Amino acid sequence: MNSKGKNTFIAYAFAAAMIWPIVCTAEPNDVNIPEPIKVEAVIDPRVELMSVIFYLAGNEEYNQCRSKLFSRRVDKHFKKYKDHHAVKMAKNLRETRGVSYDTVMGIAVHITDINSCSELVPFEPRPDGLDSRWQISDAREFLKTCRDFVRDTDFNEFLRQNKDMYDVAADRLQQLVDSRAKLDWFDKFFSPKDEIKFNLVISILNGPSGYGPHVKIGDKLQIYCILGAMQIDLFGWGYPSFHQGFLTGIVHEFAHSYCNPIVNKHTSELKNFGEKFYPKVEKQMKSQAYASWQTMMCESLVRACEVRYAYANNGSEQANWVAQYQVSRGFLWTPQLAELLARYEKQRDKYPDFESFMPRVVEFFAAYSSEHD
Numbered sequence: 001m002n003s004k005g006k007n008t009f010i011a012y013a014f015a016a017a018m019i020w021p022i023v024c025t026a027e028p029n030d031v032n033i034p035e036p037i038k039v040e041a042v043i044d045p046r047v048e049l050m051s052v053i054f055y056l057a058g059n060e061e062y063n064q065c066r067s068k069l070f071s072r073r074v075d076k077h078f079k080k081y082k083d084h085h086a087v088k089m090a091k092n093l094r095e096t097r098g099v100s101y102d103t104v105m106g107i108a109v110h111i112t113d114i115n116s117c118s119e120l121v122p123f124e125p126r127p128d129g130l131d132s133r134w135q136i137s138d139a140r141e142f143l144k145t146c147r148d149f150v151r152d153t154d155f156n157e158f159l160r161q162n163k164d165m166y167d168v169a170a171d172r173l174q175q176l177v178d179s180r181a182k183l184d185w186f187d188k189f190f191s192p193k194d195e196i197k198f199n200l201v202i203s204i205l206n207g208p209s210g211y212g213p214h215v216k217i218g219d220k221l222q223i224y225c226i227l228g229a230m231q232i233d234l235f236g237w238g239y240p241s242f243h244q245g246f247l248t249g250i251v252h253e254f255a256h257s258y259c260n261p262i263v264n265k266h267t268s269e270l271k272n273f274g275e276k277f278y279p280k281v282e283k284q285m286k287s288q289a290y291a292s293w294q295t296m297m298c299e300s301l302v303r304a305c306e307v308r309y310a311y312a313n314n315g316s317e318q319a320n321w322v323a324q325y326q327v328s329r330g331f332l333w334t335p336q337l338a339e340l341l342a343r344y345e346k347q348r349d350k351y352p353d354f355e356s357f358m359p360r361v362v363e364f365f366a367a368y369s370s371e372h373d
Contacts, residue, residue: 037183037198041173043166044201045159047226049146050108051205052155054100056082057090061101061289064207066229068236070165074205077158084152086145093138101289103131105211105226107139109199114150117143121217128261129214169202169229169240176242181250182313189308189345190258191353194221198254204229204240210249212256223257225250248322251309252302259301262355263294266362270297273365284330296331301361303331307338308345333368340364 054062056078065071081087093099110130112118121127123136130139149155159166177183183198199222206228214223227249229240263270274293278285281296290296303326311319319338326334344357351357 037187039177039181039183039198039200041170041177041200041202043159043170044108044199044203044226045114045155046108046111047105047201047203048159048205049114049150049155050104051203052078053086053090053146053149054094054104055205056084056087057094059090059094059100059104061209062104062206064209064228065205066207066236067165067204067232067240069232069238070162070204073158073162077161078153081149081153084145084149086142086149089142089145093142097133097135097138099133101209102211102213103133105224106131106213107134107143108226109213109215109222109224111143114155115147117147117150119143120215128216165204165239166202169204172240173200173202173227173242173246176244176246177250180244180247183254185309185312186254186258189305189312189354192221192258193353195219196221196223199224200250201226202229202240203227210253212253214257221257223254225253227253248306248310251306255302255305255309256298258354259305260298262358263298263301265355266358267294267297269362270365273297273369276369281330281332288329300331300333300337303329303334304337304341307334308341311338311342333365336368337361337364 051062052074055065055074065074090099106129110120110123110127112120119140123130123139126132126136177200186192187196194216197220201224203226206226208230209228211226212224213226214221216222227246230246231241231243233239233241267274271293274297278293278296285291285296290299307319307323307326310322323335323338340360344351344354344360351360
């Protein structure tokens with residue numbers, strides 16, 4: 001997911017709210033209360049490395065840094081390496097294979113560390129979390145050039161020089177999640193089968209964009225929220241800061257690791273809806289870098305889950321606001337879909353986990369399509 005889309009349909013959102021003014025009012029049935037989930041806000045050198053390389057390669061989505069101070073530091077340290085073979089290969093991968101956005105962050109979490117750039121899990125057979133735009137031979141060759149980039153640019157020295165900004169950003173986000181985030185909702189809502197570890201990563205260079213990659217290591221699923229630093233103190237010359245509104249972005253990115261695999265299992269059943277409705281909202285979708293109906297379907301489910309999280313933790317008023325906002329982004333069916341998910345929460349004896357409920361979601365989209373010819 002990336003956050004560069006514009007709020008072009010706010011008026012329609014409030015009109016939709018008048019038609020569907022109350023969403024998700026059903027209280028979920030009691031289920032086993034999970035242990036509170038704690039997460040540490042960190043800077044991940046792997047994320048920093050990939051962001052810098054694709055920044056130098058000219059990828060638009062990696063050239064939206066809101067921190068003027070940090071941008072200057074990046075340029076000062078790396079400007080003379082714009083013709084490095086890692087940067088040249090990144091450009092070629094973007095132009096020939098479409099390697100951009102979440103594909104870049106996806107490979108970041110699939111390597112062990114920046115010094116070796118070795119495979120965290122074997123790339124053959126292809127891991128579920130490694131995007132198909134990465135041909136295995138290309139990915140391995142690219143990682144060799146990344147290792148050279150780390151050595152040639154003294155990347156570790158850059159990390160050391162910016163520790164002050166990194167530490168402040170991590171501390172500020174940690175304060176927010178410690179006081180406001182309720183990540184145990186995920187286990188309660190989805191009832192996942194795998195052991196899951198939440199990873200919260202800050203990327204100052206990524207600006208307003210956020211990503212939700214994952215990687216499975218043995219029986220443990222590592223899920224990520226890679227959160228861009230959208231708000232900077234002192235008109236862009238200070239350090240990143242985070243307010244309560246950032247929680248929605250955190251929930252959104254973590255939800256992708258739960259929702260995307262389930263949606264992908266049902267793409268053939270969702271195809272008719274996707275192909276019919278994507279053209280109707282294509283302009284809005286593409287303004288948010290959602291270039292296919294498949295991506296739209298993943299986003300649809302994630303955004304309905306955001307509504308349910310808001311209702312569970314902040315009440316109906318906040319849930320309605322979130323639903324209206326999603327309508328304004330082109331996801332016109334969000335209030336009704338969120339209401340369906342409320343019914344799932346009331347029937348956990350019948351649907352022990354979210355995957356078992358997915359056939360009802362498929363039926364919902366089929367009915368919505370028929371009702372909105």
